[in-house]
Amino acid sequence: MSMKKDKHITMREAKERTGLTSRQIRYYDEQNLIFPARSKGNQRLFSESDLQRLLKIKKLLAAGNSIETIRLKMKTPQAKEIDPYAQLSEFEDSINDYADEELDSLYPVSNRFALLKKLTFNDHDINDQEFEEEN
């Protein structure tokens, strides 16, 4: 049974889906942040994970991270499959990424990461308040 078909993504689609310029994408490739395959004509063939990485890179870059920092932070796709902790680390990163978003109400639980972090963050504050009220 085949998994998801690794449909080759062209540079054009990569640009459209990431909002990055071809110049930026090639530069990130040159910096070994992504590892797209190549066609016989030396054309870059991006995978779905490459697109995800590009979006991640765009986000980290906008957050003020350097290329070097991002390279260390994201490791290689290979390491993610082998190292179990890489996945946990990735999950923690996801929490930090999404938890910064505002959370007005607890009802629209569309952002579970924000909710999770908000709960863990206010945990001691809530206890302090309850402690004060009880005394």
Next chain:
DNA sequence: CTTCTGACA
């Protein structure tokens, strides 16, 4: 017409 590499106001 689009992508690729190398180079540079």
Next chain:
DNA sequence: TGTCAGTA
């Protein structure tokens, strides 16, 4: 990073 050149 943008962009121009010269290919493929």
